[in-house]
Amino acid sequence: MSATEERRKLAITFDTEWWGRAHLVAGVERHRGLARDVAKVHDLIALLDRHEAKATFFVVSEDFQGELLETLIEAGHEIASHTCSHPLFTDLDRAAWRREMRESREALEQATGVPVAGFRCPSWSVPHARHEEFLDLLLEEGYEYDSSFCQFATKLYGDKAFPTEPFVYRSQLVEIPLPRIGFPRWPWVGGFYFRVMPGVVLKRYISRERPAFLYFHPWEFYGQPDARGLSLIDSFITRYGRKNNERKLDRLLAGxxxxxxxxxxxxxxxxxxxxxxxxTGQQP
Structure with missing residues (x-):
């Protein structure tokens, strides 16, 4: 990179919920307790510090409060909303959407004393048929940006009708959809997709295509959980690559x-x- 070339920006994001709230393991994980998750967030703070990286933690407000959130703020990271209780939005009516948006934001702001600007829906589960209703509610509730749209369709989330490029809704709310990069055009920027793709290939894809963000969950960075009762494919998706994921992210950020x-x-x-x-010729 030349001295005059502008450095690129890459957002690092973590969907921060207790492991048992992950929708593939709902009803299977037996041992409630946040100790593993809290400890891993502290590990991730240390990893980010090594690379002078700042990140956004999309937090489920019922799961994480108090000291951990204060530690994240003190380290220079952003707290955003990942709802109160991590429901699939496909299952909720308008009133429930509003409640999850409003109460989570209020709880996080009360805990940190810092305004919450961003929102991410659990499991990218906004139905495309209601996406304008969803964005209008976010505006009504005072959010500045959202990152909930996913064009890559699975049994849990996504709709091919969604865009993949960021846009500004009603000249106010910034929507930053899940990027699709590389070959095939999958969301290799996080989750299982990140864990299964070799690091050297990820680095090449990210360097070439400049996605807006990477995304992870703290539970993707610790050991192999008790996931008995899952189907073979769901067990593979939730367990694969977790043991070495922290080292993989560390090396990627270094590269x-x-x-x-x-x-x-x-x-x-x-x-x-x-x-x-x-x-559009407007004043910034």
Whole structure:
């Protein structure tokens, strides 16, 4: 990179819920307790510090409160909403959507004293047929950006009608959909897809295609959980690559550090909003 070339921004994001709330294991995980998850968040803070990286933690407000959130804020990371209780939005009516948006934001702001700007729906589960209703509610509830749309369709989430590029809704709310990169055009930027793809290939895809963000869950970075009762395929999806995932992320950030600044999602959203205004001739 030349001295005059502008560094790229890459948001690092974590969907931060207790492992037992993951929808593939709902009703299977037997041992409730947040000790593993809290400890792993502290490990991730240390990893991010090594790379001078800032991240956004989309937090389920019923699961994490108090000291852990304060530690994240003190370390310079962003707290955003991942709802109160991590439900699939496909199963909820408008009133329930509003409740999850409003009560989670209020709880997180009360716990940290810092405004919450962003939202991410659990499991990318916004139904496309209601996506404008969803975005309008976010605006009504005072959110500045969202990252809930997914064009890659599975049994849990996604709709091919969604866009993959970020956009500004009603000149106010920035939507940052799940990126699809590489070959095949899958969301290799996080979750199982990240864990299954060789790190050297991920680095090449990310360097070439400049996705807006990476996404993870703290539970993807510790051991092999008790997941008896899952189907063979669901067990593979939830367990594969977790043991070495922290080292893989560490190496990836080291490899990308000469090209990227690792930032919060709000930083990316703010830049996208400025760019959109400039393109339409508005004052930033």
């Amino acid at each position: 990308l550090g000469s090209q990227y600044d690792f930032v919060t999602m709000k930083s990316v959203a703010d830049q996208l909003r400025i760019t959109a205004k400039q393109e």
